[in-house]
Amino acid sequence: MNKSELVQQLASRADLSRAEASRAVDALFSVENGIIAEALRGDQKVQITGFGSFEAKRREARKGRNPRTGKEIDIAASTSPVFRSGKSLKDSFGG
Secondary structure (H helix, E strand, O other): OOHHHHHHHHHHHOOOOHHHHHHHHHHHHOOOOOHHHHHHHOOOOEEEOOOEEEEEEEEOOEEEEOOOOOOEEEEOOEEEEEEEEOHHHHHOOOO
């Protein structure tokens, strides 16, 4: 499902216009100013009970190997967004 399909489903299920549904999806998921992205940049965890949680994970700088040459390389520290599914969502897949 892509963004436009998500907007269409939200509009249909919540009895919203496509424009209203699109604004709602953008308010949540926009990279620049969406609620989730802003919370993660502010070192907050976004937890949706039963569905899952979003958080920013920090990886320290470390040494690695170039798989092609075998030469040791420096890997810079980084922060990445991570989603962890909740128990109810996992259970809904039969596992």
